[in-house]
Amino acid sequence: MVLLLFVDLDPELKALEALGGFFVLRTGVPPRGPLPTLASAFAGPRSAPFSDVYGDPTTFRVRKVARSVRTREARVAASVAQQGLAARFWSIALGSAALCDRLPDLDPELLLWDPDAGAPEDLWLGEVRFRPVADLDTVVRAGLLVPLSEALRARHRVSPALLWGNAASALAGTVRQLDRWALAHGRPDVGERARTLAAxxxxxxDLSGTLDPVTLRRRSCCLYYRVPGGGVCGDCCFERPPRQAPGRP
Structure with missing residues (x-):
């Protein structure tokens, strides 16, 4: 497991706080001390016990989500956990690109993760450096979402189509939030830039065809309807929760 200490606080990352909690990327020293990098979390269990928060952070997060939404289905918890992280990745990257015209380098070796925390305390940046906005796809889809999907699918029975549908839905949600912020603050340029980059x-x-091009409704389901008290999401491919087979949880 790789651990990093870090002290920088870049003013342009600080600016993301105005957009909301999901857009925030912390730097500085986490209150819980050094954290594992996302690269080590994606790689799988290390020397610590399997159930330990830092022994296998990905599995720990899925189990934490399962308890939170009260589901016994690991694939449902994996889906919910992945969509939350996808929303964080897109929000940080697209928010910075649209608002500041700069892209923080979210290399998994630099990005630290606390799987026991929620936004914005879950992700911390070990070193502040920037990449061209043109690298958005390389940084988020290829650099973060692909290894996250591989890590989850190695541990749980979850389809790649579902995970990419989650990622696309999270991206669309990020654009909607940026659009609302841009309208409220008289910054139409931010909303326009976000829409252009998202397109x-x-x-x-990996993402093409996951959403209806006109309505942005999903063509897959995140399985949230299977959690106790859950229903279909606003962009779900289903109008109402599918009927579950008798005897299934």
Missing amino acids: RLLAHP
């Missing part, structure tokens, strides 16, 4: 991202084969 390019959604053209990648």
Whole structure:
């Protein structure tokens, strides 16, 4: 497990706080001390016990989500956990690109993760450096979402189509939030930039076809309807929760 200490606080990352909690990327020293990098979390269990928060952070997060939403289905918890992280990745990257015209380098070796925390305390940046906005797809889809999907699928029975549908839905949600912020603050340029960048991202084969191009409704389901008291999401491919087979949880 790789641990990093860090002290920088970049003023342009600080600016993301105005957009809301999901857009915030912390730097500085986490209150819980050094954290594992996302790269080590994606790699799988290390020397610590399997159930330990830092022994296998990905599995720990899924189990934490399962308890939170009260589901016994690991694939449902994995889906909910992945969509939450996808929303964080897109929000930080697209928010910075749209608001500041800069992209923080979210290399998994630099991005630290506390799987026992929620936004914005879950992700911390070990070193502040920037990449061209044109690298958005490389940084988020290829650099974060692909290894996250692989880590989850190695541990749980969850389909890649579902996970990419989650990622696309999270991206669309990020754009909607940026649009609302831009309208409220008289910054139409931020909303326009977010929509333009998102359209390019959604053209990648991994994401293309996951959403209806007109309504942005999903063509897959995140399985949230299977949690106790859950229903279909606003962009779900289903109008109402599917009927579950008798005897299934």
